[in-house]
Amino acid sequence: MFHPSKHLAAAGPHHHTDIVTQTANGKTAILAQGLTLSLGSAAEATSILKGIDLSVPQGQVVALLGPSGSGKSSLMAVLSGLERASGGQLNVGGADFMGLSEDGLALARRGRIGVVLQAFHLLPTMSALDNVMTALELAGIPDAEARAQEELEAVGLGHRLHHYPSQLSGGEQQRVAIARALAPRPALLFADEPTGNLDTATGEAIIELILARRAETGATLLIITHDEALARRAQRILRIADGRIASDIVQ
């Protein structure tokens, strides 16, 4: 059973009013209270997230599990600022995601949040190097080319800099996506079934890489998986069912 009081204990008795200051000290990466998400038309809205209370300290590795359709990807979309919650409070890295304008939200996300998805989502007309460089340039980081090269070397792709996505294997494409996501040194990394399109051995190598790069960069990691063995390697296992947190175990 999830006990919000236990997980919000560090925020003290005034956590409802102190949400911004509590995260501004840099120790809480994500603080969500009563988060809801409804999608569809007003007449036919589907309730997808039904009140999520969650506090994630900076640097924690969290595995997010749950049945198909339980709302894992939706929760990740809301926490990463890709989708607006319908209600509740959400503070990510000190920014009030509910109160920000679209532009403000884009600015708050830039360089601070990295996302790795099942289907890689590389730009097909760009080389591996350009895919990573573009992310650095968008984040306003100087020396993008040299940095991008270093990032690709760090994921073992120093010999594939000028290959296009179609010239790379699935595992290699996911390595580029990991380099791209981590290049701006985001405080938060989200991964949605990053091994879903890969064979078992390649998937295991990708998980090792994500965990190693996460440790090197100190990012907070939230990873959606169906793999219980992977979940056991996380510091925390969050299970959701039908849009609610069903269990929350810090290991």
Ligand SMILES: Nc1ncnc2c1ncn2[C@@H]1O[C@H](COP(=O)(O)OP(=O)(O)OP(=O)(O)O)[C@@H](O)[C@H]1O
């Ligand atoms: N635009 C939408 N309009 C209405 N319902 C939606 C919309 N997008 C998603 N849903 C519904 O929201 C629920 C949660 O979807 P979500 O993708 O978050 O689940 P999930 O736990 O990530 O599932 P899976 O493991 O299969 O990827 C599903 O029932 C889905 O059908």
